[in-house]
Amino acid sequence: MTFRKILLAEDDADDQKLFCDFLSHRQDIVIMPVVENGEELLTVLENTTSQDLPHVIVLDQNMPKRNGLQTLAALKAEARFSHLPVVIYSTYADEELVSNSMAAGAALVIAKPISKKGYEEMIDAILNLLD
């Protein structure tokens, strides 16, 4: 069975836990240790060998230090990471965030789910990107 490695950058402890709790039963993904913000994400990636890089990165938009969009820009500017699909997810995903994210090279923008079913649907949409 193939699985996809997902790296989540999320500063909110509840949301970190919800993401892992709702999705840990799935056999088709591996959730890498969650990072707290964009800064930490970049540090972790820099210290990861190419074969250990995640298949997809999920960024919370509203994070301290570097928000989702800023982190996205930094990833796209770095040759080693620029090919990695990036998903921005946010409590409030309005047209502005969608168009800014897509313009900056995001693969998908998603509003944070409010139910277990919503999380499942989100991860299905993310995995669809990778096929």
Add this chain to the structure above:
Amino acid sequence: MADKDVKYQTREILQAEIDELRQQLEEANDTIEAIRTGQVDALVVQSENGHQLYTLKNADQTYRVFIEKMTEGAVTLNPEGLILYCNSQFARMVQLPLSNVIGIPFDTFIAPENMPHYNALFKTCWTDDCKGEVLLIAGKDRKPVQLSLTTLELQEGISLSIILTDLTAQKATQKQLRDNNSQLAEINQALEASNHDLQQFASVASHDLQEPLRKIQIFSNLIKENGIELTPLSRKYLEKIIVSSSRMKTLILDILNYSKLSASDLPHDCIDLNEIVEELLEDFELVIAEKGAIVDRGQLPCIDANRGQIRQVFQNIISNSLKFSKPGQAPVISVTSRQIGQRSFDSPESADGPYCLITVADNGIGFNEKYLSNIFTLFERLNSKDKYEGTGIGLAIAKKIIEKHNGLITASSSEGAGTQFKIILPVKQNIS
């Protein structure tokens, strides 16, 4: 005694007359002397009919009269800067009788602090015409004037003509303008500050309010989904939390939409209203089928507008018509339009008029027209939300969008007798 008094008085009067005559004679002598020495080539004499001007050259007469009548002060100076001639306007400017002005140095009337500037002008003007602003001594006051200096070649030799334009009114206007400008700048600053606050608010609403709200939603859902043992009453309360938080989410999104309307200046395209209504009817397909609604659609125009915003207007109004239908009666909604000549609800029809009047009419529950102004106000609801859900923002948004498109919106209704929304929109946005 009395005789002596009369004599004394007469003598006094005579003496006064003599003094006056002597002064007049002196003045006349001075004038003759001035004419003889070439200092003066015209005279202004006070007579019963006001000032009269006598010139030594008949050919100049029309110009003399012209200069005398104009609102600017005019003086002619000799190369030494003595006043050879002035019009009565100049005498009025410096608040002296004409006779006291002729023959004295012009710079007597220049404020001391402006002397360097005046001297520079006086030096330049013999080769080049020049202009400058100085303060003129006018009795106890100072008067801002513009000097226009031009040399004149007269038969008697070169002389200098100076036109004095009183800048008092202009300066006052300039000051008024400056004051108004700084006032405007202050208002602008206040406006910017309040705009900034509004944007802050939008950002707070978009994140800081929604994040905790989402937590309420997700954890309530979690309790519900996990099948944790709940009493029927707890389950009912939980359901209320879920419904209320979802309602609050809608409210926040609606407020955000509303606040974005003022901030954004969205582009306008030529849009086909038929298409928009068609799309909306597809969106409302389910509820239309459910309520057995009939929608009559007349031919609608193409107008210059922002598509997304106008769609929002029709969406809000049509959804209202579907929502506020009479129980047990199928909603009948009609959307029609006609061209009109003026931006007014009683404007007569005009086939190629610059505005269109769009009417959306329904057979719903209607409302009492005394609440007309309320329905377009933020958060105003005429019906309890138990019966009809909604945030009370939809029509406020519609009104704001229509106004941003330089249009008008109103409604007419009576309770139980359906509602008519009327919208006027310019066909082209560049008409004003």
